[in-house]
Amino acid sequence: MKNxxxxxxxxxxxxxxxxxxLQKKGYKILEQNYxxxxxxxxxxxxxxxxxxxxxVRTKVGEQFGTPEETLNFYKLKxxxxxxxAYAAHVRWDKLYRIDxxxxxxxENHALQRIAHYExxxx
Amino acid sequence: MxxxxxxxxxxGLETVGVDVEINMASRGLPGFEIVGLPSKAVDxxxxxxxxxxxxxxxxxxxxxxxxxxxPADIPKEGSFYDLPIAIGILSAVLxxxxxxxxxxxxxxxxxxxxxxTKGALLLALFAREFGYKHLFVPKxxxxxxxxxxxxxxxxxxxxxxxxxxxVGRVQLIxxxxxQSLPDAETHPEFDMAEILGQEQAKRAMEIAAAGGxxxxxxxxxxxxxxxxxxxxxxxLPSLNETESLEVTKIYSxxxxxxxxxxxLSTRPFRAPHHSxxxxxxxxxxxxxxxxxxxxxxxxxxxxxEFSEFPRxxxxxxxxxxxxxxxxxxxxxxxxxxxxxxxxxxxxxxCPCGYLNHPKKPCICSPREVQKYRKRASGPILDRIDxxxxxxxxxxxxxxQNRQAKQGELSAAIRERIQRTRNSQQQRFREEGIQTNAExxxxxxxxxxxxxxxxxxxxxxxxNRFQLSARSYFRMQKIARTIADLEDVKxxxxxxxxxxxxYRPKIHDEE
Numbered sequence: 001m002k003n004x005x006x007x008x009x010x011x012x013x014x015x016x017x018x019x020x021x022l023q024k025k026g027y028k029i030l031e032q033n034y035x036x037x038x039x040x041x042x043x044x045x046x047x048x049x050x051x052x053x054x055x056v057r058t059k060v061g062e063q064f065g066t067p068e069e070t071l072n073f074y075k076l077k078x079x080x081x082x083x084x085a086y087a088a089h090v091r092w093d094k095l096y097r098i099d100x101x102x103x104x105x106x107e108n109h110a111l112q113r114i115a116h117y118e119x120x121x122x
Numbered sequence: 123m124x125x126x127x128x129x130x131x132x133x134g135l136e137t138v139g140v141d142v143e144i145n146m147a148s149r150g151l152p153g154f155e156i157v158g159l160p161s162k163a164v165d166x167x168x169x170x171x172x173x174x175x176x177x178x179x180x181x182x183x184x185x186x187x188x189x190x191x192x193p194a195d196i197p198k199e200g201s202f203y204d205l206p207i208a209i210g211i212l213s214a215v216l217x218x219x220x221x222x223x224x225x226x227x228x229x230x231x232x233x234x235x236x237x238x239t240k241g242a243l244l245l246a247l248f249a250r251e252f253g254y255k256h257l258f259v260p261k262x263x264x265x266x267x268x269x270x271x272x273x274x275x276x277x278x279x280x281x282x283x284x285x286x287x288x289v290g291r292v293q294l295i296x297x298x299x300x301q302s303l304p305d306a307e308t309h310p311e312f313d314m315a316e317i318l319g320q321e322q323a324k325r326a327m328e329i330a331a332a333g334g335x336x337x338x339x340x341x342x343x344x345x346x347x348x349x350x351x352x353x354x355x356x357x358l359p360s361l362n363e364t365e366s367l368e369v370t371k372i373y374s375x376x377x378x379x380x381x382x383x384x385x386l387s388t389r390p391f392r393a394p395h396h397s398x399x400x401x402x403x404x405x406x407x408x409x410x411x412x413x414x415x416x417x418x419x420x421x422x423x424x425x426x427e428f429s430e431f432p433r434x435x436x437x438x439x440x441x442x443x444x445x446x447x448x449x450x451x452x453x454x455x456x457x458x459x460x461x462x463x464x465x466x467x468x469x470x471x472c473p474c475g476y477l478n479h480p481k482k483p484c485i486c487s488p489r490e491v492q493k494y495r496k497r498a499s500g501p502i503l504d505r506i507d508x509x510x511x512x513x514x515x516x517x518x519x520x521x522q523n524r525q526a527k528q529g530e531l532s533a534a535i536r537e538r539i540q541r542t543r544n545s546q547q548q549r550f551r552e553e554g555i556q557t558n559a560e561x562x563x564x565x566x567x568x569x570x571x572x573x574x575x576x577x578x579x580x581x582x583x584x585n586r587f588q589l590s591a592r593s594y595f596r597m598q599k600i601a602r603t604i605a606d607l608e609d610v611k612x613x614x615x616x617x618x619x620x621x622x623x624y625r626p627k628i629h630d631e632e
Contacts, residue, residue, distance in 0.1 A: 050184075080151065087150075095148050097184060119152055119184050 013109060014058025015042055018101040021114055027052065036085045039078040043101075044086060051096035053083040058103045067102035068115075076120070123214050127206040128225060129191075130248050131198055132241050134410060134450075134457030135371055137248035140191055142203065144210035147186040156207075158191030161199045167230075170201075171208045174230040178282040183215050197454075199409065201229035202239045205258070208281060209288070218288050224256040225249055226284075228263070234281040236260035240377030243370055246270040256296075258284065265384030266374055268300035269367070300384045310356035312349055315529040319515045320346055326510040326624055328535055331357050332542040333603030334557035335596075336443070336465040336505065338428065341512030342482075343475045347468035350512070351393075351424045354466065356532035358389045358422070359540040362547065365420045365556065368460060372419055376412050390421030392463075396430040404438050410450040410457040415442050418463035420556075428467035429497040436502055439465070443505045446560060462560065465506065469498070479514055507559065507596045508624040542606045558603045563595060570598050576618045583622045590626075597621050 019029055022045055031044035043054035055075070057067035079098055087096055097119045104113040127142040154168045175182050189207055191198045205228040213220050227245050228236040242263035249257050250272050259267045261277040268275040274296040278284050286292040314324060323339060327350055330337040339347045361369060366385045373379045373386060394403060394414045405413030415423055425431060442448040446462035471477040472491045477484040486494070503509075546557055553565060561569065572580065584594050598613075600621040605613045 083151070093149055095150065095152065095185065097152055 010058055010060060010105065010109070011056075013105070014103045015056050017058075017103055017111060017114065018054065018056040019043060021101065021116070022054065025116070031086075034082075034086060036082055036089075038082045038085060041079065041082050041086065049094055051087065051092050051094070052099050053079060053086070053096065054099045054101055055079050056101045056103065058105065060105045060109070061107070062104055067104060068100075068117075071100055071102075071120070125210045125213055125220065127210045127220055128254070129203060129206045129227070130225070130245055131191075131196060132200065132244055132375060133196075133455060134412075134459060135244065135375055136457075137244050138196075139248070139252065140193070140198070142206045142210055143190040143192060144207065144214070145188045145190075146183065146211070146214050147188070150186050152184040152186055154187045154189075156189045156191070158189075158194045159197045160191060160203075161197060163201050164191070164198045164203055167201065167204045167207060170204050170230045170232060171211065173232045174204070174234040174281050175208060175212065177232065178234040178280070178285065180212065180215065180282075180285070183211065187211060197409075200239075200241065201237075202227045202241065202245075204228060204230040205236065205278075205281075205284070209284065212285055213288070216285065216289060218290075221256065221288070223254050224258070225254050226258045227267075228258070228260040228278065230281060236262075236278050236280065238262035238381035240379070241374055242267040243269060243374040243379070246273050246275065247371070249273050258294075262381035264297055265300045265382060266370070266379055268297045269370065269385045310353055310532070312353040313356060314353050314532040314535055317346055317349055317353060317529065318520055320350065320512060323347075323350055323510050323512045324529070326508050327354060328357065328539065329600065329603055329607065329624075330464065330466070330508050331359075332539045332607055333546070333599065334462075334464050334559035335507040335600060335603065336559070337467070337508040337510065338503070338506045339466075339468040339510055339512045340471050341468075342477075342479050342514045343470065345512045345514045347512050348426055351422075351426065351466050351468060353532065354422055354424075355389065355391045357535045357539055358391075359536065359543045360387050361389055361420060362556075369420050372412050372416050372459065376417070378417065390418050391424065392418040392422065393424040393426060396425070396427050398431075398435065400432075400435045400438050403435055404442070404448055404450070405457075405459055406450050406452070408452055408454070410452060410455065410459075412459045413448075415439070415448060415461040415463055416459040419460045420462060421464070422466055423463045424466045424468075426468050428469040429494060433497060433499070436498060440501055440505065443502075462556075464559070467506065468512075470494075478511075480516070481514075503626055504590050504592055506626065507600055509627050510624055538607065541609070542603070545606055545609070558599050558606070561599055561602075566595060566598055570602050570613065572598070572613060572618075573615075576601075576613055576615055579615065580618055580622070583625065587625055593626050597625065600624065 027045040027047045029045050034041045034044055041053050042056040045052045045054060057070050059067045083098055100117045100120050102115045106112045123146045125144040129140045129142050130137045131140045156165055172182050205226040209226050229239045231237050238260055242259050243266045246257060246267040250270050256274045257267055258276045258278050261279050264275055264277040276294045276296050287294040326337060341347050366387060370385045392414050403414045405411055405416055442461040447458055448461045449458045472484055472486045473494050474485045476482040580597060601613045601618045604617040604620055
C-alpha cells in the first residue's frame with residue numbers, strides 16, 4: 001500500500017517536471033491526465049499546428065531498468081488509440097504525433113536526467 | 123500530395139513497368155508504409171530511405187507517407203526501389219519536379235551513397251523499349267546500363283548528388299561510352315600445348331568448340347580429362363555482340379555482374395560439383411532463378427564425374443539440351459531462361475576406373491560395370507554428339523614427349539575456331555542461330571547437302587551401330603563442323619568418316 005502511494009507520487013512529480021520542461025521548450029499544454037475509456041494521456045500539448053501527445057515515464061534510479069525500457073508495444077498501442085480518440089473528439093484535422101518524456105530521479109527525488117523523444121513509433 | 127515516379131519490375135529476364143506512387147498526408151499520425159506486395163527487401167527499404175535522407179542532411183518529413191507500388195497484385199522484389207522512393211519523397215520536401223521520361227534505379231546505403239544493384243542492364247533494355255530517355259543508376263552499375271546506347275545513363279554516387287542535380291544546382295553528365303574494363307580476361311589454367319599426347323581428344327575438343335557440340339570424355343583416372351576441359355576456355359572464341367547481350371542479361375538478373383562490370387565478353391565456363399541439386403542446375407525456386415545451365419548460356423557447362431550426378435539431375439538436362447532454353451513453371455509464375463550451352467562431360471569407364479587400362483587390372487565385376495554405365499541413361503548419352511575415349515598415357519611416353527615437340531598452342535587453335543565460328547555466323551545470319559550444333563532439321567536440309575557416297579557411308583554406319591534418328595542427324599552436324607574447320611564447302615567422305623569415329627557408344631559392347 002505504501003509502495004503504491006509512493007509510485008503514484010513519483011509519477012505525478014514526473015508529469016509536473018515534464019510539463020515544465022515542455023513549456024520551456026515552447027509547447028502549449030492543452031490537457032494533463034486526459035482520460036478516455038481506453039486509458040489516460042499524460043500530457044496533450046501543441047506546437048506549430050501539430051498536436052503532441054506525451055507519455056511520461058518516471059523512474060527513481062536506473063538500477064532496475066531505464067524508463068525507456070518501460071515503453072512497450074502494448075502501452076504505445078493504448079496511447080495511439082487514445083490519441084486518435086482525442087483527435088476525433090476535438091475534430092483535429094491536421095498532423096498529430098506521439099512523444100515520450102523519460103525522467104530519472106535521484107535519491108531525494110531530485111531530477112537526474114530528462115529526455116524528450118519526438119515522434120516515437122513512426 | 124501525390125507523387126508518381128516510374129519504375130519497373132523484373133520477372134526472370136522480362137521487365138514490366140511499375141508506378142511508385144507516393145502520398146504524403148498532413149493529417150493523422152506520421153508514419154511510413156509501403157504497400158503493393160513488397161518483399162522483405164522492398165519493405166525494409168523504408169529504413170534505408172529514411173536513414174539515407176537524414177544522412178544527406180535533409181530533414182525527413184514528419185508526415186504520413188504511403189508508398190504504393192502499382193500494379194498492386196504482382197510481388198515486388200529487389201532493393202532498387204530505394205532510389206525512386208527517396209526521390210519521390212524528396213520532390214515533395216524540396217519542391218522539385220520529377221523529370222519526364224526518366225527512370226531511377228538503385229539501392230541506398232545508410233550513408234546515402236548508392237550501391238551496385240543487380241538488374242541495371244534489364245532496366246536499360248526496358249527503358250529503350252518503352253521510350254524512356256534518361257536513366258539514373260549507381261556509379262558501379264553504370265557500365266552495365268550504358269551498354270544500351272539509345273539511353274542516356276547517368277552515374278550517381280550519392281543521394282545528395284542526385285538531389286543537387288534535380289534542383290538544378292549541379293549537372294550530372296551521362297556516360298558517353300561504357301568503359302570496357304579488363305573483363306576478367308580469365309587465363310585458363312592450362313594451355314592445350316601443356317597436355318601431352320591425347321591427340322584424338324584434343325581434336326575432338328577442337329571440333330566441339332568450333333561447332334558448339336556436346337562432348338563426353340571417358341577415361342581412366344589421371345588420364346587428363348579434367349585438364350582437357352580446363353584448357354577449353356583457352357580455345358573458345360569470344361562472345362559476339364548478340365551473344366554478349368544475351369549472357370549479360372542473365373548475369374545481370376541474377377546479380378552475377380560484379381561492381382563496375384559491363385557487357386561480358388568471355389564465354390562462361392561453369393563447372394558445378396556433382397552434389398549440385400536439380401534446382402541448382404536447371405534453375406527454379408518459388409521465385410525462379412537461373413540455374414547453372416542458364417549461367418552457362420553461350421558457354422560451357424562442364425560436368426566432371428558425370429556418372430556421379432544423381433540420375434534425376436542428369437535426366438532434367440534432356441529438354442534444355444534439345445531446346446536451348448528452359449521454362450520453369452511454378453504456381454505463381456512462369457519464367458523462361460535461355461540455356462544454349464555446350465555440355466562437356468567426363469566420366470570413368472567403371473567404378474574402379476581402370477577398365478580397358480593397358481596395364482592396371484580392373485577389379486569391377488561385369489555387373490558393377492553395367493550398373494555404373496546405366497547411371498547415365500540412353501536419352502542423355504544420345505544427346506551428346508561427340509564421344510571420345512581418353513586413354514591413359516604411359517609415364518615413359520610422357521618423359522619422351524616433354525623433350526620432343528610441343529603441342530599446338532591454345533592461341534593457334536583458338537584462331538582457327540574463331541574463323542570457323544565466323545563462317546557459321548555468316549551462314550546462319552538470317553536464321554537466328556549461331557552454331558552448327560543449334561541447327562534444326564530444316565536447317566540441315568538447307569545447309570548440309572550430302573553427296574551420295576557420303577550419305578551411303580552414313581547410312582551404313584547408322585545400320586551397323588544402330589544409331590538413333592537423332593544421332594543420324596547429329597553426325598551430319600559434326601561432319602559439317604569438321605568441313606568448316608577446313609574451310610571446305612562440301613562435306614567430303616573423310617569428314618563424315620571422322621565424324622563417325624565420335625559416334626555415341628551407348629549400346630556398343632567392348
